[in-house]
Amino acid sequence: MKKLTAALCVVLLMICVFVPGAAAAGPALGATRAYCIIDADTGLVLAQQNMNEELHPASITKVMTLGLACEKAQGNWDDIKLTVTHEDVYSLAGTDSSHIALREGEEVPLTDALYATQMASANDGANLLAEYVGEGTIADGVAKMNARVEELGLAHTHFANPHGISDEDHYTSCYDMAQILRWALEQPGFEQVFTRNEMYTMQPTNIQPVTRYFSQQDKMRIGSSRYHISSILGSKLGYTNTARYSYACLAEQNGVRLICVTMQSELSTDKYNDMRTLLDYAFSTFTGYTDLPAQGITAPLSVAGGGGSLGTVTVSDPGVRLLLANGLTADDVEVTLELPESYVLGSDPEVYAVYTVHGGEKQESTSVRVDAEISGLPELLENSTGQELEAAKAVKPQSHAFWLLGISLGSTAAAALVTFLVVRFITWRKKRRRTRTEQGQTRRGK
Helix, strand or coil: CCCHHHHHHHHHHHHHCCCCCCCCCCCCCEEEEEEEEEEECCCCEEEEECCCCCCCCCHHHHHHHHHHHHHHCCCCCCCCCEEEHHHHHHCCCCCCCCCCCCCCCEEHHHHHHHHHHHCCCCCHHHHHHHHHHHHCCCCHHHHHHHHHHHCCCCCCEECCCCCCCCCCCCCCCCHHHHHHHHHHHHCCCCCHCCCCCCCEEEEECCCCCEEEECCCCCCCCCCCCCCCCCCCCEEEEEEECCCCEEEEEEEEEEEEEEEEEEEEEHHHHHHHHHHHHHHHHHHHHHEEEEEEECCEEEEEEEEECCEEEEEEEEEEEECCEEEECCCCHHHCCCCCCCCCCEECCCCCCEEEEEECCCCCCCCCCCCEEEEEEEEEECCCCCCCCHCCCCCHHCCCHHHHHHHHHHHHHHHHHHHHHHHHHHHHHHHHHHHHHHHHHHHHHHHCCC
């Protein structure tokens, strides 16, 4: 009986494993623990392996640090200088980490700090940027990093520092990091820093008379290297003993832009070889975008404002341009609407069209959200102008209420005046009595 039960379990397991469509899309990597490939334009997941597993990121952490610094500066770098603090330098003591030998009190242009952090993977540069972002301490900057993680809706990331030195409370996933890189690429100047191949020169500062030179360290972006991949535009490398090798890159070929993240590759050569495998697969599988016109899917949405309901508007799918695997068509994409219970005027309307790709073995079956279209709002607002809402009527004082309120206020004022006069009279009586007493004492003294 036990043998029969065991045999049935094996059969059931085989059925679960080999059921059609259950196999994950994309290459299976053995020397790299996890990866995620997404479309850089929409964030749609194209292929993955363990993409939500929480792992140590090492220096690809700096993608978030750099992104926040670029967001704050808004491209105005020239006149910003950062002063190196004691914490920037000495918090790294004993870590044997990469740095550019910043000194306490050194004044560093923001541009230099950005390129040092990206190209030299300088941990002291990352500390300096964190203080700039947080407008205080490194911890303030890290708090901003985690706040942005929450705003991006990422569930598998928490940062304990701005540079990536391994810590039990410092982790992310390949999916989360891919989305962080996609967000960072939207910030002014980030792509310029992230994709620079030419050597960068940092001029002497107020403290250090030396000139420092930074060059990017990724062999896949060095033309003379046997690991060179021409489609990789920009990248960030990471390594610690705990994290092993991590890698995040932006790649483009024939107009298709991809973001690819790998984590926990055992050897440096594994990182390079596996990235080539992933990009070769991706660019041969996803060769062009598919335009999906609006499907005419609509839904009503209640609009609230001024303490009551203003009416309803119509929400519809806007159409989208998706990167679909060769062999997939618009028929393999399902669209639905994702709406809140109501839309409150003055807030961002969180209304989305959700496009779900049923990719089977050709593409990862997943969804992407895009902003839905709202129609009828201008007309609704115009029709509501000058109208009194029921909610407002419920709290509006009637005429007799104003009369009662006037009596109440008048009575209160009269009572206050009487009290004031009584107090003044009593005070006057006391003063007069005191004066008479003093005069009598003076006469007796004479």
